[in-house]
Amino acid sequence: MVRGEGIYLYDENGRRYVDCAAGTFNLSLGYSHPAVVEAIRKQSESLIHTTSTFQVDPVSRTVRRLVEESPPNLVQVHLKVGGGSEANEGAVKMAQRATGRREVITLFRSHHGQTMMMTSMSGNAFRKAPFPILYPGSVQVPDPYCFRCFYGQDRQTCGLMCVDRIDDFLEYASGGQVAAVIVEPISGNGGNVVAPDGYLPRLREFCDRHDIVLIFDEIQTGIGRTGRMFAAQHFGVEPDAITVGKGLGGSGAQIAGILTNERLAGLPAHHHSFTYGANALAAAAAAVTLDIVARPEFLANVRATGEHIMARLRDLQRRHRAIGDVRGVGLMIGMELVQPDNAPAVALTGELAERGMGHGLVLRTSRYGHGNVLKIRPPLILTHAEADLICDRLDALLREVTA
Structure with missing residues (x-):
């Protein structure tokens, strides 16, 4: 990786990724906030x-x-x-x-x-x-x-x-x-x-x-x-x-x-x-x-974009049986992946995170890869358009992997 701007991270080949983990969940204002x-x-x-x-x-x-x-x-x-x-x-x-x-x-x-x-x-x-x-x-x-x-x-x-x-x-x-x-x-x-x-x-x-x-x-x-x-x-x-x-x-x-x-x-x-x-x-x-x-409008945007992502993920849940639960508050969101018997789908979760890079998404999983939850925690400066971009790419990723 060579640079970051806002919610995006760029590699040495010029490819751009949406960082859904905000670094290690620490880039609240994204990369290089002015x-x-x-x-x-x-x-x-x-x-x-x-x-x-x-x-x-x-x-x-x-x-x-x-x-x-x-x-x-x-x-x-x-x-x-x-x-x-x-x-x-x-x-x-x-x-x-x-x-x-x-x-x-x-x-x-x-x-x-x-x-x-x-x-x-x-x-x-x-x-x-x-x-x-x-x-x-x-x-x-x-x-x-x-x-x-x-x-x-x-x-x-x-x-x-x-x-x-x-x-x-x-x-x-x-x-x-x-x-x-x-x-x-x-x-x-x-x-x-x-x-x-x-x-x-x-x-x-x-x-x-x-x-x-x-x-x-x-x-x-x-x-x-x-x-x-x-x-x-x-x-x-x-x-x-x-x-x-x-x-x-x-x-x-x-x-x-x-x-x-x-x-x-x-x-x-x-x-x-x-x-x-x-x-x-x-x-x-x-x-x-x-x-x-602390600005009221900033925090209101966190709540609004978080609610929007939650609604989009619940729609994905209806269409992808592997999503067992969607939960979160604001922009601290988790998507739990399950097997047909509802057991934790740890391998699937890891595969989604690994193949997410091919869809321009940086994703982290729970319990250092031992868990079955994908964590959606982008920088708090996220816009509605960028929230939709994340969800669209997740949908494509899920369709590709679960096919």
């Missing part, structure tokens, strides 16, 4: 980096904007991290320090990062298998995956058993020292599982009842991806912390952070700070990204 490029250029002329001991204007502006756009209970921001894995690990440390407890509850298909702590605390055995020593103290519980409910229930009558049964895990599977629950409001790598109505408010009640810190991992869902600045706002829940990364950099600047309430504030820097955290150049990109994404 405002981000200008912010980086201007900042590079004065200060690229200084130790986070000092205050610098772009970092201060980013912190202020994050607090302004977050749920009202989140009033502190920690930017001294280099990526989402470090942000999630830092949020866990804050919860452990605040509660005096050590354990963490996560979901079966969760993916909270690549550090050893977050690999250990995430779901998916294949990610942990090669490592002889894992970080102790996490309990994985079934996710709210209504299409393949762990408990064999129907959402209309289940009473949200997937939350209520966490009490049993707390009583019988934990060590009695649970500090936090960390959850992706919509699973990123785990198959675009959208928390059903009522799940996250009920989880908030569960955490309050047991004095457990609730952390929303919004590395993928945050910064406008759901058509709201944060998925917490879409679901109407106030967590104790939100972690952000990926899309915060706009066109690829490396920046991440932890938004917290007052209870979690005050973690000493020597417990969790990294050399390239709070980088001035990246913060300049983040500040302008927040200004753009």
Whole structure:
């Protein structure tokens, strides 16, 4: 690949691809957004980096904007991290320090990062298998995956058993020292599982009842991806912390952070700070990204183009038996592929992603190729015409592969 512009990526032969994965779901404003490029250029002329001991204007502006756009209970921001894995690990440390407890509850298909702590605390055995020593103290519980409910229930009558049964895990599977629950409001790598109505408010009640810190991992869902600045706002829940990364950099600047309430504030820097955290150049990109994404018309377009793609994909579902489910919010959309008996069609999903390049589509699949969900998460600057282009190419791809 040699260059990118907007939602498009170009290879050395001049061929153009629609990037349906927005890089690694981090190019919220697409490739080389002019405002981000200008912010980086201007900042590079004065200060690229200084130790986070000092205050610098772009970092201060980013912190202020994050607090302004977050749920009202989140009033502190920690930017001294280099990526989402470090942000999630830092949020866990804050919860452990605040509660005096050590354990963490996560979901079966969760993916909270690549550090050893977050690999250990995430779901998916294949990610942990090669490592002889894992970080102790996490309990994985079934996710709210209504299409393949762990408990064999129907959402209309289940009473949200997937939350209520966490009490049993707390009583019988934990060590009695649970500090936090960390959850992706919509699973990123785990198959675009959208928390059903009522799940996250009920989880908030569960955490309050047991004095457990609730952390929303919004590395993928945050910064406008759901058509709201944060998925917490879409679901109407106030967590104790939100972690952000990926899309915060706009066109690829490396920046991440932890938004917290007052209870979690005050973690000493020597417990969790990294050399390239709070980088001035990246913060300049983040500040302008927040200004753009926060515009009501921008977020309205994310919701509208997302709804349009969902409608198109549901039409494809009626015509292609291999599509078992379509789910998403805003421009965080997943299409689950199934075999005739409804079993996961993992090989078909991988083939679609591989052959998508021939149709000018960059596609990613769930669970690092072990899953059966195609992820549709283009840059948030997507237009209706470009949404139709994606869907038309997906239709042609499906017809070719399933024939």
